[in-house]
Amino acid sequence: KAGVTQTPRYLIKTRGQQVTLSCSPISGHRSVSWYQQTPGQGLQFLFEYFSETQRNKGNFPGRFSGRQFSNSRSEMNVSTLELGDSALYLCASSPGQTYGYTFGSGTRLTVV
Amino acid sequence: GESVGLHLPTLSVQEGDNSIINCAYSNSASDYFIWYKQESGKGPQFIIDIRSNMDKRQGQRVTVLLNKTVKHLSLQIAATQPGDSAVYFCAEIPPGSYQLTFGKGTKLSVIP
Numbered sequence: 577k578a579g580v581t582q583t584p585r586y587l588i589k590t591r592g593q594q595v596t597l598s599c600s601p602i603s604g605h606r607s608v609s610w611y612q613q614t615p616g617q618g619l620q621f622l623f624e625y626f627s628e629t630q631r632n633k634g635n636f637p638g639r640f641s642g643r644q645f646s647n648s649r650s651e652m653n654v655s656t657l658e659l660g661d662s663a664l665y666l667c668a669s670s671p672g673q674t675y676g677y678t679f680g681s682g683t684r685l686t687v688v
Numbered sequence: 689g690e691s692v693g694l695h696l697p698t699l700s701v702q703e704g705d706n707s708i709i710n711c712a713y714s715n716s717a718s719d720y721f722i723w724y725k726q727e728s729g730k731g732p733q734f735i736i737d738i739r740s741n742m743d744k745r746q747g748q749r750v751t752v753l754l755n756k757t758v759k760h761l762s763l764q765i766a767a768t769q770p771g772d773s774a775v776y777f778c779a780e781i782p783p784g785s786y787q788l789t790f791g792k793g794t795k796l797s798v799i800p
Contacts, residue, residue: 619790679731
């Protein structure tokens with residue numbers, strides 16, 4: 577079956593702009609999580625959604641937001657981009673319990 | 689501290705030897721642990737998991753050991769192959785949480 581699909585794979589944005597990233601989970605998976613990966617901080621949890629509800633949120637500023645649609649697809653949005661937001665943004669899906677997390681290949685965001 | 693892609697702890701092994709990658713986790717309440725492998729340009733790939741009611745679990749060529757007393761995980765890879773070259777992360781989840789907390793990662797380099 578198809579894996580977790582993230583689009584786009586690469587993005588270049590200018591400081592101050594906003595960006596929306598998309599994640600399509602594995603069919604049947606109802607949980608979608610987002611992570612930020614940087615050389616300095618490693619992999620950090622952003623938020624997790626299950627059945628369109630946010631269940632967990634990491635320690636990121638309010639500029640980072642997300643949502644999940646009824647078909648379990650998820651988007652995350654970053655407003656007022658800063659240079660430090662340059663990172664690989666990873667999405668993971670799971671059936672909904674605390675197991676079976678499968679990651680996508682990520683979206684590489686570069687802020688200039 | 690160490691960071692993904694830069695200043696990561698590195699383990700170099702000869703092809704065919706066994707590899708042992710170690711991880712110290714942070715939350716004594718965590719009850720589910722996962723090892724991931726991340727190759728360049730890809731998202732983390734599930735290798736093996738273990739629950740806190742076990743101290744050892746074996747997969748194909750891999751074994752995970754859990755020592756709750758000292759909050760330590762290890763991943764053993766038997767007969768290491770060039771395709772095993774990657775960055776390896778451990779992750780933990782406390783009960784009731786849907787958030788993976790990742791370790792800093794270890795870069796495994798296999799010498800042919």
